[in-house]
Structures are given as C-alpha cells and as structure tokens.
Amino acid sequence: MRGHRESSGSLFSYVSIEERIPASHPLRRIRKLADQALDRLNPTFCELYAAEGRPSVPPEQLLLASLLQAFYGIRSERLLLEQLHYNLLYRWFVGLSPDYPIWHPTTFTKNRERLLNEQVMGRFLEKLMAAPEVKPLLSDEHFSVDGTLLQAWASHASLERIDGQDEPPPPPSGPGEGFGQPKEGKKRAKGDFRGIKLSNKTHRSTTDPDALLARKSSAHPALPSYRGHVLMDNRHALIVDCQVTQAVGTGERDAAKSMAADRPGAHQKTLGADKGYDTKGFVAEMRRIGVTPHVAQNTARLGGSAIDGRTTRHEGYAKSINARRGIEKVFAWIKQWGGLRQFKLRGTEKVAAVFGLHVIAYNLIRLGNLLRPAAMEAA
Numbered sequence: 001m002r003g004h005r006e007s008s009g010s011l012f013s014y015v016s017i018e019e020r021i022p023a024s025h026p027l028r029r030i031r032k033l034a035d036q037a038l039d040r041l042n043p044t045f046c047e048l049y050a051a052e053g054r055p056s057v058p059p060e061q062l063l064l065a066s067l068l069q070a071f072y073g074i075r076s077e078r079l080l081l082e083q084l085h086y087n088l089l090y091r092w093f094v095g096l097s098p099d100y101p102i103w104h105p106t107t108f109t110k111n112r113e114r115l116l117n118e119q120v121m122g123r124f125l126e127k128l129m130a131a132p133e134v135k136p137l138l139s140d141e142h143f144s145v146d147g148t149l150l151q152a153w154a155s156h157a158s159l160e161r162i163d164g165q166d167e168p169p170p171p172p173s174g175p176g177e178g179f180g181q182p183k184e185g186k187k188r189a190k191g192d193f194r195g196i197k198l199s200n201k202t203h204r205s206t207t208d209p210d211a212l213l214a215r216k217s218s219a220h221p222a223l224p225s226y227r228g229h230v231l232m233d234n235r236h237a238l239i240v241d242c243q244v245t246q247a248v249g250t251g252e253r254d255a256a257k258s259m260a261a262d263r264p265g266a267h268q269k270t271l272g273a274d275k276g277y278d279t280k281g282f283v284a285e286m287r288r289i290g291v292t293p294h295v296a297q298n299t300a301r302l303g304g305s306a307i308d309g310r311t312t313r314h315e316g317y318a319k320s321i322n323a324r325r326g327i328e329k330v331f332a333w334i335k336q337w338g339g340l341r342q343f344k345l346r347g348t349e350k351v352a353a354v355f356g357l358h359v360i361a362y363n364l365i366r367l368g369n370l371l372r373p374a375a376m377e378a379a
Helices: 027-040 041-050 059-071 077-086 087-095 103-112 117-130 251-261 279-289 316-324 326-337 348-370 372-376
Strands: 144-149 159-161 204-205 210-215 223-233 239-248 269-273 291-295
Touching: 027 059, 027 087, 027 117, 027 210, 027 348, 041 059, 041 117, 059 077, 059 087, 059 103, 059 348, 103 239, 103 291, 117 239, 117 348, 144 251, 144 316, 144 326, 223 251, 223 316, 223 326, 239 251, 239 279, 239 316, 239 348, 251 279, 269 316, 279 291, 316 372
Parallel strands: 144 269, 269 291
Antiparallel strands: 144 223, 159 204, 210 223, 223 239
16 A cells, blocks of 8 residues: 655654664764863863853853864864764764754854964863773874865955065056056055065964965965964874964974974884975974974985984884874864865964864774774674
8 A cells, every 4th residue: 555645744753863873873982082071171170160140151061063074074063063963873973862952153253262272272182081991092103193274264465465465566567557557656555475485484364373374385375374283193084183373484393393293102213204394493393302204205305314324223213203103194084074174263373273173083083993892893
C-alpha cells in the first residue's frame, strides 16, 4: 500500500536529540575533548565575568558554536546561527535543546568579543593538549615551526601616506593628456597608486593600522597582511603553540625563538624549519637555549648555510626535515576548510584569537581521528 505525506507533524517528539546523533559520529569524540578543556577553563571564565548582573550567553556555548564555524567553514555568524535554528547536530554539539531559542546575531557577536583574545585561546589550547588522553600522543622533544601570511581585512584603497601629505598628481590615462606628463591640479582617486612605490615606511592602512604590506613571493602582489606562526609536535603533527605577528621580515624567526623558549623541560629538543630560518643569528640562539636547529640548508645565501656537518650528519636531521612538511597541511586546512583566506576582524589581538581558535579546531579534528576506537578502525 502506498504511503501518503502528512501535512502536519506530531505535536510531541519522544526521541531525544541525543538519540538522533549516531554513536559513531566523529563530533562525539571531538565534543568530549572540547568539553573537558572548557571545564578546565572555568577559572578563566570567572575572571572575565562579573559575579552579579544579567547572565550572559554561556562562554562554553559561544566557543563550541565558534568551533562549529571553523569545522565547517561557515563564513559568517548570521549563517552559523541560521544553521543552529534547524540543524539538530549543531544544536547537540553546542548543548542546546530543540526548543531553545537561538540568539540574535548581534547578541552572539557582542558576547563573543569578550572571548576573542590571545589569553583565552592560549589557555584553551593549553588545557586541550594537557588532557590525559592527549599527553601520550606528544613527544615533547621534536618540533617543527613555520609561518604563513594571513590576508588582513583591508585593501589598497585604505592605504594613506604616514606623513599625511597628498599623493602627487596621477599620470595621464590616455594620449589626450600629454603622453606621460602628470596633469597639473588633478587629484588622485582613492586607491589609485599608479606610478607610486608603496612601502610600509611611507604608507599605512587606515582601516587596520596593524596590518603591513607583504607578499608571498615576487609573483604575488603586496597586500595588507599579518603573519601566523605555529609550533608543531612531530610525533602526530599536533600544534602545541601559535602566534600572530605583524608581517615584518624577522617575524618568523622572532616567533620561533619565543615559542621554542617556552617549551617546558630542560632536556634537549630539536626544531625543524625551512630555509628561511637558516641564519647565523637564529641558529646560534637556538643552540644557546638548548634546542638543536634542524633547519633546511640555504646554500644560495651569501656566506653559505649556518647549518654544518655537525647537524646534518645525524639521522634525526633528515627525519625532522621530512616531518616539517606536515605544517603545510595545517595552513592548508586553516585557509581552505577553515575559511581564513582573509580575516574579517581587524587588529593583531583579534586576528591572533581567531587564528588560535582555528588551530584548536584543527587539533580537535586531528585528535578525533587519532583517538578513534580500534574497533571502529577495523570496521
């Protein structure tokens, strides 16, 4: 007998939202790890909120919803909250019942701003990596470091001269304007930099003054950018530290020194890195703090490589160079799947917080796979 569609649903549902999520769903393992880390963050949350007054949106739910945005590359808070309206999986992950009213996008964004700082995200990452089931996955001895350019939420049109002077008249746009001679008295349109050499010494973005002009290579244009840095544990390609700095020439090496020096323990460590870190100053500083620099040799550099046979003759050097390539997968995921090809927030602190959140999201996905039950892998 053919069944027919019913125009109205049941008034009550006797199936809980917990029963609707498959036991094997990967978000189950991820939420367990995230909940444990957020429970350990309770003292931090107590510092951020007053003891009295109107209750805010729970910070745990704000961060869980933000993780969903990173997991699925949802490009805006409005789309995220739209999904939370009707997506039961999302509601379950955040901890909302099917009947719970979803927050207004403005309320969500305003409440989340309190959590968008480096301190909260740094502690979140620290608590996650300190979990009892995560610690055995880390080596605490062998690391890799790298950086990547992060495009800021600013364009060339926002660039203005630092000294406040007007730009010289623009060159002619056609033969009728004098063949190469600037037209006297004509002002440039905003963002018209024809014939002007832009640099961080002369120009700065008015919408995001922290963003500096930087290019990936000579084949790419210089854009207002930041630089993100990660420190990866080589055993299972998990990120143990991250930073965001201005896009300056020494930013990568300075961040690497800082993150390597912060690693606990007095035992000998190794640090793999690409050719950009092959400088005498960086190599000497690593050795001074008890870190063996497994840096790829840049033989084309004037004066030769700072890495000699004392380092390259060891078997571990080649292993570190090979393991270092795993960082590229981290950056690829953050930009392609996490939706951070260009940031939608301004200022170093907020960019660093969002970058840190996406690093945490990457680690949670990676941990969800690493901690998958053996029976599930066999199936």
